[in-house]
Each structure stands twice: as C-alpha cells, then as structure tokens.
Amino acid sequence: MATRRGFIATLAAALTVPRLSWADAGDPAFLAAARQGEDFVLYGLGADGAARFHVPLPARGHAAAAHPTRPEAVAFARRPGTFALVIDCARGGIAHRLSPPEGRQFNGHGAFSADGARLYTSEVVAETSEGRLGIWDAAGNYARITDLPTGGIGPHELRRLPDGGLVVANGGIQTDPADRTKLNLATMRPNLAYLSPEGALDEVVELAPEYRQLSIRHLALGPDGATAFAMQWEGDPAEPVPLLGLHKRGAAARLCPPDEAEAWAMKGYAGSIAWAGARIALTSPPGGVVHVFDAQGGFERAIRRADVSGVAPLGDGLMVTDGTGAVSRIDSDGLAPLQRFDLAWDNHLVAL
Template identity: 60%
Template sequence: MTTRRAFLAGLAMASLPRLTWADVGNPAFLAAAKSASGFVLHGLSEQGQSLFSLPLPARGHAACAHPTRALAVAFARRPGTFALVIDCASGAVLHQLDPPAGRHFNGHGVFSADGSVLMTSEVVAETSAGRIGLWDASGFRRIGEWDSGGIGPHDIKLLPDGRLVVANGGIQTTPNGRTELNIEAMRPNLTILSEGAIVDRAELAPEYHQNSIRHLALLPDAIACAMQWHGDPADPVPLLGLWKPGQAPELCPAPEAMGLAMKGYAGSIAATNGRIAVTSAPGGLVMVFDATGAPLASHFRADMCGIAAMGTDFIATDGLGAAWHLGEEGLTLLGKQPVAWDNHLIALG
C-alpha cells in the first residue's frame, strides 16, 4: 500500500527538474567512507577530489549510479537493512529502501540500461538463499524479485546485452550475517540471469569450492571475478578468475610470494585497456594482470581496497584517505581526504 508520505514524495519528484550528472560537477566515482562526523558517501572527480559528501546512517559498502539522472543508491555493509536513494544535487534522501521481512541487502545493486529498474543483491536471512530484488526506479517501489541462482549473492553486473551476472559467494551465515555455517560444503558460482531465468551458471573446480566469489569486472570477452579464500590460509590459491560463459571458469595464479601476501583476500576488482587490477586490503597491495590472467605487476600500499577504471588506467583508494592513480609506471598520489575510504570505488561511466 502506498503511504501518504511516499505519495507526496512521488509528486514532489515528478514536479522537480531531473538533474543530470553534469549538473553536479560530473563526478567520476562514488565511494563510501568514515569521517570524524560519521559515515558518508562521496562523489569524486577523476583526480580523486571530493565534489560532494552526503551523510549515511551507518557504514556503507558499495553504491550504484543511475545512468542519466543525478541519483545514487548507497547500500549498507552486508547484511544491510537500508539502501538510500540520494539526490546528489541537493543531498536529499529521496527514498529509503527496506528489504522485505526476513531479507537483507547484500551490499550491491545496479540499474537497468535505461534506468527504469533498480536490481539489488539480497539474501533470505534464515538460509542465505540468494534473491535479486526489483524496484521501479520512477518511485522506487518493489515490483518483484528473482532467484539469484545460489547462496549468498554479492556483486552483480549488467552485461552489454542487458542480462545480469551474479557473483554467488556460496557462504551460508547466521541471520545476522556474521557467523559462517557451511565452509566445508560451500559452492560458489557465477550465474547469468535473463528476465529472471538462469541461462548460464558455472562453479569452480572442486578443490576451489572454498573460494568465495565476491566481486566482478567486465572484459570485452570475459567476466573477471575476485575471490576470498576460506580454506587453509597457508595455501596461496588464485584469487582472480576469468569466465567466458559456456565454458568452465579459469583461475589465474599469482606468483607464490604475491599470493601469500594477499592473505587469501581479494577486495575489489576493475578492468580496462586489457588489464585487470585486484586489491587486497589485508595484504596492502594491488596486483595487475593482463586480459588472459597473466600477472604483470604488484604495488604495495597499506589498506588498499577501492579500485575503478579511469580511462586506460585505474584510480585506487585506501583506508588512510588517499586516492591514487595506477598506471603502467605504478602508483602516483592524487590527493588525500580526512576520511577512511571503505571497500569500493564505483565508476559512474
């Protein structure tokens, strides 16, 4: 049932001019952070400078941007119970999205190509069964949901043909999301959905079934995924995978010393210009691979986690407030803010 408050908010939105990203300074990235005053969402320029800063009610994780309108959706750290639709021109919270009873948001979302539908990564709290929530982006009303094709979905990406790829992490947790229940039996997978129907799905080889698939980046002919290892910590397994739908996923090993340095944890991933960058905050480094998964370089920086494509290079953020340009020559400091950047840097382009 539509509440009076929601109805009035919808009328207000309809009567206001729909500002574009150009109207708010053309930010290139969105990033959650912790500041002295609390949790915030920043819009950043290509140089890593803050163009706007908006308060969040609790720790944020990732965000997603509307393809044309100056709207961002900020998601709580999983398991989360809020997603805020924010007018980035005024800083106003237009809507707070709440998952259905017994559900949690799982940190990520994406808009359809035309911006008409928001899709959110969710779990059934009791079982960790995955769902993709569907929201009408004209008023952010819940209009349906899809089965994600696995347990514990996390990142989701829209493919160029409009289908959705889901990183099902495979981990069942307690309803509060913090205690893992099925590490010995977990089965992560990559699933492609078309209008809710599973059209392709791939699992890792059995010896890697404890490699939770967490985050995604799109290459012209493959889907890259970053993973987090829940097996023997002394075993430096590959944390980067490449999947060409219709084939088995291919894992891409790093040099043993770098694999050990990453401590079984790949935090964020991005791809551009035939290169893939994968970060590890516990390891304090970012590794760069070519499009075949062959390692090219490793760069060390404490608490490095956020990474996004910037033209033919990358921009990265760390938990000490710094933004970095990452090119073939290595890391170059762009600037520093009085914040602790969180896990992700989300490109608007």
C-alpha cells in the same frame, strides 16, 4: 474548479522544467563510501580525485549504484544490511529509503538497468542465505516489483550485461543472520550465475571441487564479453590459491595465479576488482597490495599500498582508494597519490 486551459498550462510548465543530470552534481567520475570521524558519508569524486559532493549515511556503507542519467546514487549498507538510500546527488538529500521485505537482507550491491527504469539489488533470505534478486521500479518512486532467485547461496556483487541480463557472484557462504558466523564452510558451493533480461537462470558456473572454498565476491566486465571475478579463500590459510578468475559464456571458469613470489601477498583476500583497457586489478586491504594482470589473466606486477581496497577504471589506468584517506592513480609509471582526505575510504570505488 480546474479548467482545461489551466490544466494544459500546468502540464506545459511541468514539461519545461529542466531535468537534472550528473553535471548538476559536479560531473563526478566515481562514488565511494567512507568513515569520517564517528560519521559515515558517501562521496562523489572527480577524475582528479577531488570531492564533487558528499552526503551523510546513517551507518557504514559498502558499495553504491549510479543511475545512468539522473544524478541519483543508491548507497547500500554494509552486508548484511536493511537499508539502501536513494540519494539526490545534485541537491544533497535522500530521495527514497528502501527496505527489503521482512526476513530479507540487502547484501551490499546493486545495479540499474541500462535505461534506468529498474534497480536490481543483491539480497538473501536471512535464515538460509538463499540468494534473491530484488527488482525495484526506479521510474516509479522505487516501488518494489518482485524478486527472483539468484541461483545460489550468499550473492554479493551483480553486474548488468550488454544484453540487459545480469551476472551474479554467489559467494556460497551461509551465515547466521544475527552475527554473520559462517555456517557451511565444509560444504559451500560458490558460483557465477547468468540471468536473462527477464530474470531466468541461463547459466551457472562452479569452480573445480578443490577450489569450492573460494568465495566468489566481486565482478568486472571486459570489452570482449568476459567476466573477471575476485575471490576470498575460506580454506586452509597455509595454502596459497589464485584469487582472480576469468569466464566466458559457455566455457569453464579459469583461475589466474600470480607469480610464485606473490602467492602469499594478498593473504587469501581480494577486496575489489576492476578491468581497465588491457589490465585487470585486484586489491587486498589485509595484504596492502594491488595485483595487476593482463586481459588474459597473466600476472604483470604488484604495487604496495597500505589498506588499499577500492579500485576502478580511469581510462586505460586505474584509480584506487585506501584506509588512510588517499586517492591515487595507477598507470605505467606506478602509483601516484592525487588527493588525501581526513577519513578512511571503505571497500569500493564505483565508476560512473
């Protein structure tokens, strides 16, 4: 029979076990999914672009969410997917496997609360593409808590706001749950939705009617409280449209076109977005180009790089990844390759 003294000794021993931190995983600065031969992996990369760790994935990954204190990353399946893996980045194993409720699908992105106690996941009802916000108990073995509406159809990326609320990119596209055929392009209505820390829908921002076929996909937050959003054009391919938008709470969204000479460069498709200091960057894998804007949405320059997709802030500069396996830095001097791997980087580069 356990004694009181034995119980106290066991408790004391447990409390003295050091907790692992991101330093135990090599202090990575970024997370990125990739295809390596016939396999799929998640990498942790340093600020120099070198590998800090890598772990296998069961299928193609999309984005990841990093826990704010523990060396844990949640790797999401390429949308629509049914797996999200909580990866122990220090030990290299899978700590938990998350599955959405029956009839739901993950939609590629997630975010932790500031204290790391909760994980929020972008989800859809498979049959209708209705957006749902999945809420998981990250402090209690990632048990499912509940889910709430995102305020739109086809949510993709979500970001935690400084007040603990969330902003969600509702892409507006209803898709066939089996083959991802787009079903509502003639009537789609994308929006930005702001949710309170309690999950209530605080504000919904739609685009002007002539831009309703601009699917809002990815998000970046600025130091002044603005949201930058990257879009993909589902309308007439012969019509060039802005792919960057800016929004501040309580105001209308504002679209930011590039110079006329660059209007066609991105081929209607912005893959990723990052806000670094006074710069905002959009990437386009099909266009093979990075468009750089100032913080007010004024176009600055274009940088060519084949199959470029992932982008994240690195101080006042930017880090980008591409399908050739390169990891590169962008600063005032242009693009400088840092590392090259024998793999193809996937859509996103997530800053820790």
